[in-house]
Amino acid sequence: MIDYALLLKEHQLKATFQRMQILEVIEKYGHIAIEAIYEEVSRIHSSLSLATIYKNIVLMTQKGVLTEIPIIGEKSKYEIIKDEHIHLICTECGTVIDKMLDDDTAIDTEKVAKTSSFSLEHRQVNLYGTCDHCQS
Amino acid sequence: MIDYALLLKEHQLKATFQRMQILEVIEKYGHIAIEAIYEEVSRIHSSLSLATIYKNIVLMTQKGVLTEIPIIGEKSKYEIIKDEHIHLICTECGTVIDKMLDDDTAIDTEKVAKTSSFSLEHRQVNLYGTCDHCQS
DNA sequence: TCCTTAGTAATAAAAATTATCCATAAGGAA
DNA sequence: TTCCTTATGGATAATTTTTATTACTAAGGA
Structure with missing residues (x-):
């Protein structure tokens, strides 16, 4: 069980509710595409704006929290760095x-x-x- | 120097002018993104429709003439299979x-x-x- | 050369991604 | 704990990328 707030702070990012929701979904699935994150977050939790998800995926990838996994013939998936x-x-x-x-x-x-x-x-x-x- | 017409026919594809233009540009650059193919083809040769380039890239990839190279943080590039x-x-x-x-x-x-x-x-x-x- | 079939162009449509702008929440300081 | 500053989120518009449509055209075999 990852401490998302800590993970975010270690990378100089504020531990917002939305970011932690996103990380929770990514960890649950291991590797997941943006649209799927949106669907899952909307289904289970409060709904986040799709734009928020995009912005945070890009940001967390830049800051080294996530890695992009580009895949032949599909949309990229993302995973927590390990x-x-x-x-x-x-x-x-x-x-x-x-x-x-x-x-x-x-x-x-x-x-x-x-x-x-x-x-x-x-x-x-x-x-x-x-x-x-x-x-x- | 690749024989594009032969390469296409070996993969059950008609050797059209447009496909050979596309292959020529891909071979010239080795690895290239779709938008860049469009720009190069337009610049050097007669201009092909962007839709034609998309369709043919997808088709030639399916038929095994090309491979997609998905890249972190960029658009995919394509290369001739080797x-x-x-x-x-x-x-x-x-x-x-x-x-x-x-x-x-x-x-x-x-x-x-x-x-x-x-x-x-x-x-x-x-x-x-x-x-x-x-x-x- | 003609004929049939597949391919192309142009455009519209759809899907994916990014930008904008105002309201709001996070987190440090008092 | 409360206040203050600033980054962040939401909603939407705008942009970019990709796919679908349809009428015209070219490729390649007969």
Whole structure:
């Protein structure tokens, strides 16, 4: 259970009711698109203006609270920043699964960056396919 | 130099003037967004309707001629499909650099997929940072 | 060359995103 | 706790992006 107010303050953002509602929904779903946040927030809680959601998603992304996950053929989803991981994206149902990397499955992208004298800041590895559930 | 007419026919698409113009621009820039294709096509050649560009990008992507490259904080870019590679994306100038993988820099994503019983179809590895040129 | 079918242009429509502006709430100071 | 300042939210308009429509046109096989 994340302390949203703390998370926001750590990133120099006021802990408003609306922001915490948005974060709560994002955490609940893990990865979610803007329109879906709007629908969920409207359904469960008091309704927030769509413009408010847009503004705060952009702001929280800039401030490092959220990360955008751009996806082929879909609208971007957003997640709360956490330890590095890759995404398994199901092209059937759209589900995004986080996968932490361990030593056994490490991805040596730093070597790649180095050989191109590219100053690496952020990696995003997306694997597209069919999830366990949709295969059956 | 790609034979665009052949490429299109191999994917069951008619080799129209407009499609070849679009492919020519994409190949010239390597990775390019839709609006930029429109501007370039309009500037150099006869002007194509923006709607035509949209329709053909979608179609050629579906048919496997192009791949979408969704990018954090930007519009998607498109490239002609080629051997698997990763992208170095410069957050300063927006340039996308292709990087082929060799044995030395292989990325063992298949192992990851396997441990999640995920049926892997397509991998997309994007490294964000600052390119050689923008560092100086 | 003709014919059939698919493709294009132009425009309208729809969807997504951003800007505006005034009312309001957050959070520090007293 | 109350007050004050300033950032924020809501509603809506405006803009931008993307898709649909429809009549005309070109591609490619017969």
